[in-house]
Amino acid sequence: MSTITATTAARPTDNHINIYxxxxxxxxxxxxxxxxxxPVGTASGTFQYAxxxxxxxxxxxxxxxxxxxxPIPWEGNPSPRxxxxxxxxxxxxxxxxxxxxxxLEDDLPKLKKAGALVVANVAGHCDDDYMQVVAKxxxxxxxxxxxxxxxxxxxxxxxxxxxxxVALAALMDKLRPMTDKPMIVKLxxxxxxxxxxxxxxxxxxxxxxxxxxTVLGMRLNIRTGEPIIxxxxxxxxxxxxLPIGIAAVYRVRTALPEIPIIxxxxxxxxxxxxEYLYAGANAVEVGAAALFDPxxxxxxxxxxxxxxxxRPELAAKLAAxxxxx
Amino acid sequence: xxxxTPTHDVVAEATAAGFFPPRHTVEVxxxxxLTDHVVRLTFHDAFIASHAKPAQFVNLFTHDDFMLMPxxxxxxxVEGDEVSVIFAVIGHGTEQLAxxxxxDTVDVLGPLGxxxxxxxxxxxxxxxxxxxxPPLLYAxxxxxxxxxxxxxxxxxxxxxxxxxxxxxxxxxxxxxIDNAQGNVVDLLDxxxxxxxxxVTDHAPIILSCGPLPMMKAVAQWxxxxxxxxxxxxxxxxxxxYGTCVLCTVDTVDGRLKVCSDGPVFTREQLGWGK
Numbered sequence: 001m002s003t004i005t006a007t008t009a010a011r012p013t014d015n016h017i018n019i020y021x022x023x024x025x026x027x028x029x030x031x032x033x034x035x036x037x038x039p040v041g042t043a044s045g046t047f048q049y050a051x052x053x054x055x056x057x058x059x060x061x062x063x064x065x066x067x068x069x070x071p072i073p074w075e076g077n078p079s080p081r082x083x084x085x086x087x088x089x090x091x092x093x094x095x096x097x098x099x100x101x102x103x104l105e106d107d108l109p110k111l112k113k114a115g116a117l118v119v120a121n122v123a124g125h126c127d128d129d130y131m132q133v134v135a136k137x138x139x140x141x142x143x144x145x146x147x148x149x150x151x152x153x154x155x156x157x158x159x160x161x162x163x164x165x166v167a168l169a170a171l172m173d174k175l176r177p178m179t180d181k182p183m184i185v186k187l188x189x190x191x192x193x194x195x196x197x198x199x200x201x202x203x204x205x206x207x208x209x210x211x212x213x214t215v216l217g218m219r220l221n222i223r224t225g226e227p228i229i230x231x232x233x234x235x236x237x238x239x240x241x242l243p244i245g246i247a248a249v250y251r252v253r254t255a256l257p258e259i260p261i262i263x264x265x266x267x268x269x270x271x272x273x274x275e276y277l278y279a280g281a282n283a284v285e286v287g288a289a290a291l292f293d294p295x296x297x298x299x300x301x302x303x304x305x306x307x308x309x310x311r312p313e314l315a316a317k318l319a320a321x322x323x324x325x
Numbered sequence: 326x327x328x329x330t331p332t333h334d335v336v337a338e339a340t341a342a343g344f345f346p347p348r349h350t351v352e353v354x355x356x357x358x359l360t361d362h363v364v365r366l367t368f369h370d371a372f373i374a375s376h377a378k379p380a381q382f383v384n385l386f387t388h389d390d391f392m393l394m395p396x397x398x399x400x401x402x403v404e405g406d407e408v409s410v411i412f413a414v415i416g417h418g419t420e421q422l423a424x425x426x427x428x429d430t431v432d433v434l435g436p437l438g439x440x441x442x443x444x445x446x447x448x449x450x451x452x453x454x455x456x457x458x459p460p461l462l463y464a465x466x467x468x469x470x471x472x473x474x475x476x477x478x479x480x481x482x483x484x485x486x487x488x489x490x491x492x493x494x495x496x497x498x499x500x501x502i503d504n505a506q507g508n509v510v511d512l513l514d515x516x517x518x519x520x521x522x523x524v525t526d527h528a529p530i531i532l533s534c535g536p537l538p539m540m541k542a543v544a545q546w547x548x549x550x551x552x553x554x555x556x557x558x559x560x561x562x563x564x565x566y567g568t569c570v571l572c573t574v575d576t577v578d579g580r581l582k583v584c585s586d587g588p589v590f591t592r593e594q595l596g597w598g599k
Contacts, residue, residue: 018338019338020338020339020341020342020344021342045569046564046568046569047568048567048568048570050567051564051566051567051568051585052568054344054345054566055339055344055345055347055566056344056347067570073579075579075580076570076573076580078575079560079561079572079573079574080560080561081561081570081571081572081573082394082561082562082563082569082571082572083561084392084393084394084418086391087390087391087393088393089393089394089563091563091569091571093569093570093571096570096573096580228561229561238393239390239393288393290564290568290569291393291394291395291563291564291568291569292348292386292393292394292395293347293348293434294345294347294348294434294564294566294568295339295347295348
């Protein structure tokens with residue numbers, strides 16, 4: 001395979017941005033009526049405050065979407081949980097987390113104290129699980145909720161809901177009356193036509209949509225002929241999925257001109273974040289790039305802030321809660 | 326190969342602001358093949374050199390945009406600002422890293438993880454196997470500087486005894502064995518019987534790193550003697566700093582992260598050798 005010029009911005013970039021200096025953000029955005037100081041957040045599943053706080057000031061991000069939160073602690077899938085793909089990572093964590101009570105006592109207050117805008121990600125194996133978590137988050141300090149109906153690594157709930165528009169609509173009918181907090185539904189790309197679940201979510205109370213969750217994938221060990229990860233399949237993320245995410249955002253924006261969209265998938269530079277905004281996203285979230293460099297989300301936010309200087313029309317639309325298309 | 330040099334010092338920027346350094350670019354200062362497919366790579370990094378503890382590791386990144394995941398390696402030696410790791414070439418990523426030359430750059434993140442606890446004055450018995458040996462070499466180096474402790478290395482190799490050159494710099498109590506001769510538990514038994522394993526007035530504490538079956542056997546051996554054992558685990562890893570939860574190990578306290586709760590766990594934590 002030929003050597004490629006080091007344009008992948010997971011690397012420290014050559015642009016003289018010092019992400020640690022105080023910065024006055026120039027370009028905000030709005031997602032379901034909530035103002036983000038800049039259009040870049042972290043993607044759920046790749047953000048743990050206890051780990052990230054040593055590397056940068058998380059309050060500088062537009063938002064942080066925290067790891068999926070279940071009604072009771074989940075131990076997740078056995079190891080190994082990860083393999084590498086070309087320009088990508090496979091993961092099958094299975095939503096390991098210490099449960100919503102721990103989240104309310106520990107992560108959430110720490111993040112609010114640190115000044116972060118918090119998107120609390122909600123996970124469940126069944127409708128009742130989601131309802132229990134939303135009930136506990138309804139009056140919490142979380143700024144927004146993100147309903148994870150798109151995890152490919154759990155046997156019940158997750159993607160099995162997000163690929164079935166009828167089940168998704170039924171779930172949203174239960175969750176919507178439970179809280180006034182803005183509710184984002186995170187969608188899976190593992191469907192034929194992502195506008196179908198997108199429309200089901202939007203028509204049943206979603207205030208915004210985020211996309212994409214990981215793409216179903218697998219790697220085998222060619223010495224043994226067996227899958228590398230214990231769960232056999234996993235979710236692919238990283239630069240390889242960028243075009244899949246861009247297409248998802250573009251298609252949903254075309255089908256649903258009004259709903260706020262958070263674009264996710266393969267963003268490792270300000271330029272790629274910008275591409276999502278041109279596809280019709282109001283904001284973006286950075287996931288796998290944080291595995292390649294802990295400070296990637298903040299660096300990307302700073303790069304995008306400068307790129308938007310040169311695009312006043314787009315910047316004005318975002319600040320007004322509108323999108324490019 | 327593409328090299329990449331940032332025009333600003335991200336380590337200085339981060340530390341000045343009170344944060345841990347992000348991924349950054351450093352210069353390769355030595356590369357040496359120790360034996361077939363086992364390479365010792367040295368790079369210049371003042372921050373890692375001054376902060377790394379034994380069994381902590383560093384993430385190295387290839388220059389290939391198709392292989393973005395970090396490759397985590399335990400620090401094997403620190404001399405001045407020069408940090409060494411030793412790794413086996415087992416795939417495309419390690420192959421690329423092995424092809425680096427002096428003067429090339431490589432991206433690093435670290436030091437990461439929780440290292441061995443060396444606070445107690447003791448006879449630290451370093452029990453290693455294969456590519457678990459490098460972190461123990463660094464433990465031997467650090468223990469050599471501790472007035473109240475001694476290090477005794479008991480190491481098993483597949484064939485070539487590639488670590489002995491380094492461990493012998495820091496302890497004259499080094500013993501090794503290879504697959505043709507037996508395993509490290511055999512060697513522990515022999516040394517115990519010959520009286521060479523223990524040191525008067527120094528309580529023995531085992532520090533171990535190596536293949537899983539070896540470490541389980543070592544934990545059992547330690548448990549039978551009611552001896553403390555700290556075991557440095559390996560797992561397929563993602564971020565290396567605790568955010569992705571891809572590298573878990575089952576412990577008596579549930580599934581913990583090898584990268585940031587470990588890589589060092591006690592045998593009691595792992596529930597081994599009961």
